[in-house]
Amino acid sequence: MSTLDLDFKQIANDMLLAMKGAVTEYFSDVKDIADDELEDFAKRSVELAKKVKEGKISEVQAKAILKIRQNAVETVLLSIAGISLIAAQEAIEAAIGILKGVVNAAIPGVDIF
């Protein structure tokens, strides 16, 4: 393959496909966390309000519980942000992997990476 024979549109498409694959792999992780945890936080906060009304939990306790819950929600959101960054990192590496393949094939015998 010579330099001028390179199909840049095809290379771009291949890079996008590789990136999509990497992102999809981690998307289910993010969805699982969001589905399992975030909905549960909302349900339990409604339950907490009932317990306060019934006098089973004091205002002091409720405030502390809500602060703990806020920290927990933030931890879950941080995890989602972190996994998204991992997905982005993998997507970049997948795209660079395609480019490396093209460059190495275009310059036969010289494996520059």
Place this chain on the structure above:
Amino acid sequence: MKQLKVFNTILIVLLLTGCATIRLVAPYDQITDQKVSDMQEQVVTKFTEWERNIPPLAEEQSFYDQTESVLEILILRNQNIEKSAILVEMLQKIQENMQIIKELHQANELSTEVIQQIKPDLMAQFNAIQKYQMALKRAEEN
């Protein structure tokens, strides 16, 4: 000619970036993963006991000391690892929650009702860290 220019640009970018791996997050750390799992086990066991009966703080001081020291060590360890800010922040959120729980205990406000309320929150925090660790591990294996 235009194609050659594009190719040369790609080549330069690859030469500049190709030698180093792109890193947006710190690599998987087995020690952190293991220590977080151990701590989760300890917290679950303790909270399960406390769902039935909560002894006075003096009797549980070793539990607080143990979790506090492990969290401090893990936070310090990860603060020294580049691009570990997200994990450090997650650990600090657990640290903050353990402090609130201890303060409730000190003030005799830690009841079985409170434990039933907060146990799922703490578990969600540990699970969030575990899922992040699993994703890091998978990325490392890819």
